[in-house]
Amino acid sequence: MAKPASPGKVAPGFPPGRASTKELDTRAMDLRFSPLEAVSHRLVAASAADHASVAELPFTTQIGLRGDASKAAFANAVKSAVGVAPPKEACTVAVKGDNRILWLGPDEWLVVAPDDPDGALLARLEKALAKVSAAAVDLTGNRSVIELSGPSARAVLEKGCRHDLHPKTFPVGRVVGTLMAHTQFFLEKTSDNPETFRLYVRSSFARHMAEWLMDAMAEFTGRV
């Protein structure tokens, strides 16, 4: 049997048993990377603020929510945890501060919130929904969020998206599940000035979608 190495010679925190859980958590946070981190420099290079810009919004918290929106108990429980009730109207988004709830289906929503590695929001939601017939599932990391903005953002999307994205039919606060570049994603409009869209793409398709967007943007930004 190998002798245990003296603590002084061991790399700090190795083997993992020597590090406290908190230290390990901190290290894990340093080590994690988002799906588009490897191409983040190219996203910056492809962007031109006065035409079209693309960026990843990494590490958003995402929670899948199922329930009956017509039941006040469900709506109130969600509101108490997230700050806003799930929208009843199809294809709309409810926003409160940095938290948003996207309508995905008549009894299905996606809660999107800032980075929350401790799962505090999910814990709050699960506690609030404990006595309600509903489900809240952590889907963080399922979808990458790509933000596309600028005066030409709509023109870029219109190259591949079959929706009518004119502000009259696609105003701020609208979300649709659709296809672009053979990829399913949710498209949300978050701002009118400049026009800003968020694309919720499954993480394994994020790189493909980013490449597609950069290619589609080139004619507007002049950057290849």
Add this chain to the structure above:
Amino acid sequence: MLLIPCPYCGERPEIEFSYGGEAHIARPQNPASLSDTQWAEFLFMRGNQKGAFRERWIHTHGCRRWFNMLRDTTSHEIYAVYKIGAPKPPAPGEKPAAAKKPATRARKGASK
């Protein structure tokens, strides 16, 4: 390319949907009691109508819900969409399901 009016999301391009075959085919209550012929009838035989046809669709890339559609198989005209379990809207030339009362009234009017 069809523009399909999803009963939940509104008009969406056809590529967002998947086809689910003929609608309103009830699964036998007791499959074990069926003969092979009857089972084959349930499993494989479909109307294959020319004209108005009731079929199932799912909004795969949108809200992921199943619904029924009444579509003309020759012209692709969509006469109606309705949710699963909802009453069937009448096909063109078909008597509406709730038309019994007006018909009685018409007869009464005729006898007067």
